[in-house]
Amino acid sequence: MTKLAEDYGEVYSLRLGWSKTVVVNGYKMVKEALVNQAEAFSERPLTPVFHRLNKGQGLILSSGHMWKRQRRFAFTTLKNFGVGKKTLECTILEEIRHLQETIEEEQGRPYDPHFTFNNAVSNIICSVVLGRRYEYSDAHFQEILHLMFEGLYLQGTIWGQLYDAFPAVMRLIPGRHQTLFSNIGKVADFLREEIRQHRQDWDPSAPRDYIDCYLREMEKSKDDALAGFCEENLCYTTLDLFGAGTETTSTTLRWALLYMIKYPQIQEKVQTEIDRVIGQARQPSMEDKPNMPYTDAVIHEVQRMGNIVPLNLPRKTTKDTTLGGYFIPKGTRVIPNLTSVLFDKNEWQTPDTFNPGHFLDAEGQFVRRDAFLPFSAGNRVCLGEQLARMELFLFLTSFLQKYTFSSPEGVEPSFEIQIGITLSPQDFKICAVHR
Ligand code: HEM
Structure with missing residues (x-):
């Protein structure tokens, strides 16, 4: 889709099956749609x-x-419940x-971090939404994470497209x-069971998590059925928060590990900054982040x-609206192509190369970049951005x-990709x- 923009311009339309889709490319045009015309581009198409997944409900x-x-x-x-x-x-x-204990058990032997990392990241959103965490040895929860991963993966493959x-x-x-x-x-079904258990010992005066608060909101919003x-x-x-809050951050962490093993000298520079600012005696804290521009730049570049x-x-x-001189009728499906923003030749010095320098000035201080939009932008910008940033750091x-x-x-570390929704x-x- 990014390549097609070279021939057809930043705004073009495609027919995917029966549905006509407008693809928006490049930082300037994506910003024009998602930020300057936020309201006009704010709905989701009910594909x-x-x-079939939820009839256009959820978040x-x-x-x-x-x-x-x-x-x-x-x-x-x-x-x-503490985000931020x-x-x-x-x-x-x-x-x-907890995760470090499992890493210690491997004693430096090769191991696949995928599902323990997924479990650890998932436990954070579970603590907010379900009020609990799951042991990495919990076979049922591991099975749920597998089902979720495969389900999201299949949505983005030819099977989802054919459907x-x-x-x-x-x-x-x-x-x-x-x-x-x-x-x-x-x-x-797994989440329905969690909700059923919450209902059994629910005390409206002492909400433990998102589910408890939602049960109270159901009582309060009885008069507003459309809400x-x-x-x-x-x-x-709950399914949306659980799915979006698990897969995304854990996948980003796996990319981070891959880039660290591919570029040991960058890994070493991050470690030097950690040793200088945090040392070895205490765990990191979000308060350290402003003092760690190089680490921050590496996370952004990952x-x-x-x-x-x-x-x-x-x-x-x-x-009905107009974008880049083209008329777009009400109800048109739109893809704001984030790849074309994160690799936009007009915005990034070396778009196709891993270069933390994209986020550093000449003095080595961190610089924010407008075209850094992995969480998208506008009124539907990722709801978990702040949580994800805390987790990644x-x-x-x-x-x-x-x-x-x-x-x-x-x-050799492989940068072969698996394309699903993520x-x-x-x-x-x-x-x-161990260092
Ligand atoms: C939506 C990215 C982590 C919850 C989105 C969207 C993107 C995104 C691109 C679509 C926004 C749009 O339509 O314009 C990411 C990335 C993450 C991440 C890159 C991690 C590195 C999380 C986490 C949560 C979360 C941890 C958990 C709370 C959501 C929700 C939406 C969303 C609920 C739907 C927002 C809406 O439609 O109003 N995310 N996300 N995300 N994300 Fe995230």
């Missing part, structure tokens, strides 16, 4: 896959009044200690698209190159404070040697 796929109310509620509740504050920082650091293009036929025939729906259905505060939507919003949500999530126009600095990462002997590295093994 056949999305319709990620809803639109209009329901989306506004659900988003505002989720944002406030996440904040009340010291309380959640303590939970994250506690989880990191969107030919839903009437695909619904009837076997194929991996059926696995997609059955996997997400099983994860939803969608009902038990079914509690399941879908996110830019990792480009984990390459095509963003699709949008839909709420009214604390996980990465804690690891590099304790360990030096490398590839198993004789193995873009992730192929599974790989690392060695973590």
